Amino acid sequence: MSLERPDSVDDAAVERTPDEIEALLGDLVVDRDDHLNAPGFVIRPDTVQETLRTLKEQAGYDHLSVVSAQEYENRYESIYHLKKYDDPTQEVSIVVPADKDHPVSESAEPVFRTADWHEREAYDLIGIEYDDHPDLRRILLPETWQGHPLSMDYDKDRPQIATLPAHANPLEEHHKDAESDTMFLNIGPHHPATHGVLHLKTVLDGEQVADVEPDIGYLHRSEEQMAQSGTYRHQIMPYPDRWDYISAGLLNEWAYARAAEDLADIEVPEYAQVIRTMGAEMCRIAAHMLALATFALDINGDFTATFMYAINDRERVQNLLEDLTGQRLMFNYFRLGGVVWDLPEPREEFFSKTRDFLDQLPESVEEYHNLITSNEVFQMRTIDTGILPPEVAKNYGATGPVARGSGVDYDLRRDDPYGYYDELDWDVVTEDGGDNFSRLLVRMREVEESAKIIEQCVDLLEDWPEDERNIQANVPRTLRPDDDTEIYRAVEGAKGELGIYIRADGTDKPARFKIRSPCFSNLQTLPEMANGEYIPDVIAALGSLDVVLGEVDR
Template sequence: MSLEEPKPTDVGETPDGNVDYAELEALLGDAVIGREEHVNAPAFVVRPDEVQQALGALREEAGFDYCSCVTAQEYEDRYESIYHLKKYDDPTQEVGVVVPTTRDEPVSQSGEAVYRTADWHEREAYDLVGIEYADHPDLRRILLPETWQGHPLGKDYNPEKPQVVPFREHANPLEPDQRGEGSESDTMFINIGPHHPATHGVLHVETVLDGEQIADVEPDIGYLHRCEEQMCQQSTYRHQIMPYPDRWDYVSAGILNEWAYARAAEDMADIEVPEYAQVIRTMSAELCRIASHMLALGTFALDVFGDFTAVFQYAFRDREVVQDILEDLTGQRLMFNYLRLGGVAWDIPEPREEFFEKVRDFLDGLPKKTQEYHNLITSNEIFQLRCVNTGELPPEVAKQYGATGPVARGSGVDIDLRRDDPYGYYEELDWDVITEDGCDNYSRVLVRMREVEESAKIIEQCVDLLEEWPEEERTIQANVPRTLKPDPDTEIYRGVEAAKGELGIYMRSDGTDKPARFKIRSPCFCNLHTLREMTEGEYIPDLIASLGSLDIVLGEVDR
């Protein structure tokens, strides 16, 4: 609109919304010792003792308020941490900050003071790669047990060496009874999980209670760590990696995850995906999103209602329909393995009309079901009493923790990579990004419920398109070489909007057919980090509700 004031641009931002990297380099001044070209965006090489200053300048002056990921890796001659920075307002404006450290003394300054989310990312980097971060408030292992020897993604790690730890040397979670000041303290330490009815998997939340109120929580993750990054590093780009993403967020978001890898690899190898395949991808991905949000809704209701009640079963009943459609399409119910680099595995199943009719039947029934959910859940007074103004996550805090997806949008942060950093066929379709300003558990539920409706809109348009697609133009697969060998030292970080938020993949090639470094930026990992902010001072039931409203899948948190 013409009446709108032109937005004041940040340092290093051109009026048309691009990044002026020369200006950024000037801003960082002496801290920069070089520049690297990554496929997604250029990156500045920064001295390891100037990290805070460089990140701070980029955040405060240049407006890069979103640290989406920290990747650590080891080269023959050095260690390297890469901070992938973006802007919440426009995630296409990206910049990388590469921090090299020597192999003898792998210490660099921590970015935690600038971006809170770096806390966990750096702990992971320390745990898996072995880089140490000065000034980090709490540099402990995060995925592996405290007793683990060595850093598994490091070059001199010996995977053959058995890591047998006698029982007595394991940390005994029952041991520390009191937390807080002194033995006279009134607080009670309690382990919620790893075996607890409401932790959505094997999550261990170390909780300090003051009466029924929560004084402190510390999520302890890693129980489901399956070396997914390493497995991908040992697999070929072309075929072997694709089955793994299904197993990260395994509850039904498979195709969304596959798309994250597909997008990164396709951009890296410069593969053009046929339009027809993009439409199929978009449709199937949104079906996955519906299935995933249904599950989130059902399990959240389970957490708040307290039993396997009607809502849970209804949500599962409706998810089942989606699952059936996806099974028809991909041949699998959960581990789809449907996307291929440059397209999809196969076309819509014959007879096509039958498939489209099934999808349409589902879409036609959806408004009634949504209304049913609203009647049962969101308009229930007790539900509102439980969820409104509990688990509050102010937008500024959400940004600090790198929250994305429904968690960020429930806090009024208007970010959705489908719109902001378009891929697939989303740009051509008519749909809206849902945000709610409540910042509480209730908003996050509402966002998911309304996103289901938006996804339904997208699917409907895709089905229309697919139905009328001329038969001779139905190309499902681009021409991709049998073996992919990207040029050595190509680096890329790419994210897609998965069910839980930005699922990003960082890959570095070394000229072979397998990635030299494969890093997964899990949205659940970052979203879970916000738990402490959301629950302090609230009651135990609110902790459970907040955990449910984050909609984490431990398979993706731990990878």
């Protein structure tokens, strides 16, 4: 089922016990700090690269999912959450404490490229410095920002005054360069094809791209901090809808629900799981439809019919979601332990509407194939452009349709099952091209798989005995997970692996709430795809990544 890579030697597939890993790491381990999801090993801050390299090369932990950082009373701490692309249930956490007065820790960037942005974010928000990092700058906040907002001594009342020189165009000196004949071009933050407020610092050689650097943070809304000041039971759930706000709401809510339910040991009734699965897949269809629509916009131009057709189909599924949740965009439908209410009455009407949608969906997908994927000009534009080789994709921690478009067979719905997915009959879609076309094709085929899942859920729900329709487990009014328990849990969001890391401190609010955004990691691959290509291909590559800036910046 999974695509074996040539260098994924036997060692990689073998599942190791925590003690075996400890033996493998030997002297590198100074302590144990197990998390609920994975064994955790504490190492010295100057052995990060050695430890991660050993785990990557000798034990097959090839996926650095996320780097979460935080400050304690007596130390700083970075945690590297490692997984395997072949089997994401095999996890290991590498805990790196850093000195309270001089928080310096070795960078993991030479081992995992994806650590680049993750460590920049940790530096920006927490204040840990990473030695050997190629480019340790702020990433979400402006470069003139004073203080690190998630550190303990951060003074939020301190005025953030950026002086006039800081406002001067920082790029001026790059405009003219006597040595080279390249041209610097700002694409965004306001540009028709950046799909939000994204800024691409582009260096052009004629029409060709010599270098592109995404500059993010324009939509940073302190989502992590807001979650940290809400109570587990009710106050956090509305926020996930606002991360990936392009109709992927339920998928995001599930990420929080899964992490918090595992943290507080809550069992979700089977009936609620089926409803969750159905709703989540509806969201996936809506999200992929919008991705298709905007990609057509990028390739065809702004009067394309495909855009409106896809928006039309999204509207149909959006209506179903409205019937189910009562909301069109910010659903707030999941609760810890289940969902907020049962299917809308009359149930038959909802089922028949859903079936109508599923019946006409193949016809729509066929039309998109006629309109775009089978169009020669479209193929000319997208095939073999914006190539992301599978090894590079893994190195950057790419997930979701971006990774699957590069032939990386990784889907948490199957590989790390949750909800009702493992009871249903569906397939993980992969394409081997690694180009813009493959990523689009993956999304289009996933829409059909999602439709299969919804259909099976509808069948199940229709026949569900009336007295067993339990939509919520019994959950205490106030949740206070044990002090110093930590968990990292991920679900397959519309864009890829959407994970939540929570550290509980015995109160009813999380002490640290870290969001692993798939778009954040996926966007980091853009320079790999775009360098050397033409401007239109950069636009196409960005469109095929399908980033939502709300989720990138959080």
